[in-house]
Amino acid sequence: MQRKRFDDMQCPIARSLDRVGEWWSILILRDAFYGLTRFDEFQKHLEIAPNILTRRLAGLVEEGLLEKVQYSERPPRYEYHLTARGRDFRPVLLALLQWGNSHFAPEGQSVILTDIETGKQAIPLMVDAETGKPITAATHIIAEGPAAGEKIRRHIAELVARRTGKPA
Template identity: 90%
Template structure:
């Protein structure tokens, strides 16, 4: 069965999920951030079937998140390096790390983010790069962008109406 594609939707979340919305792809990107780059390293660390890993790596290369670089001619062997687009996925991974630690680690966190300078645990949060203010539901809302279609404009207007009705 062919899965639904989201790349023709204007929603940036749907378009992003079209590129990385499959758990193996996200785990491969995580491991690339950990420094893994070779097929056998990914396979061993993830305990993933070779055919699945081959497809996921090819998809991440096709989507521009990884680049495939040959490091041996005989036999031909490749490494997979994060591209700028792939490196921009880091905040998403850190948000998932924090969310998982907060909600799905009853025994306590197994992996944490730490400040290199102080060695203390860092808690990632999203802030507005323009103002430095934390982004919260009370301070920021979703709005239509300059390229929004009529469908997106209607959808956002409906969401904002629901929000206003709920607040009153």
């Protein structure tokens, strides 16, 4: 069965999921943040079939989240390093970590984010880079951007109408 692509959608969430929406890809990125770089390291840590790992690594390289760097000529061996685009995925992983700890850890938190200086647990929070103000549903809404097409404009108008009770 062919997976649906979201390249033609203007939604940035759909386009992002097109790049990393498959769970193995997200776990590979997580392990890359943990410092893993080599095929055998990813395979051992994830317990993933080699053919699946090969496809997922190739996809992450193709999408520009990882770069493939040769470290041995005989035999040819490669490492996978996070690119700037890949490193920008870190806040998404930290948000997933916090969300998972809050809602899907009945036995307690097995992995936490800690402050290097104090050693204390840090709780990720999304804030506006301009104001430093926390972003919450009560203080921020989704709005159309300057490049929004007609479909996005209609969709946003419908969401605003639903929220305000006024017709679109």
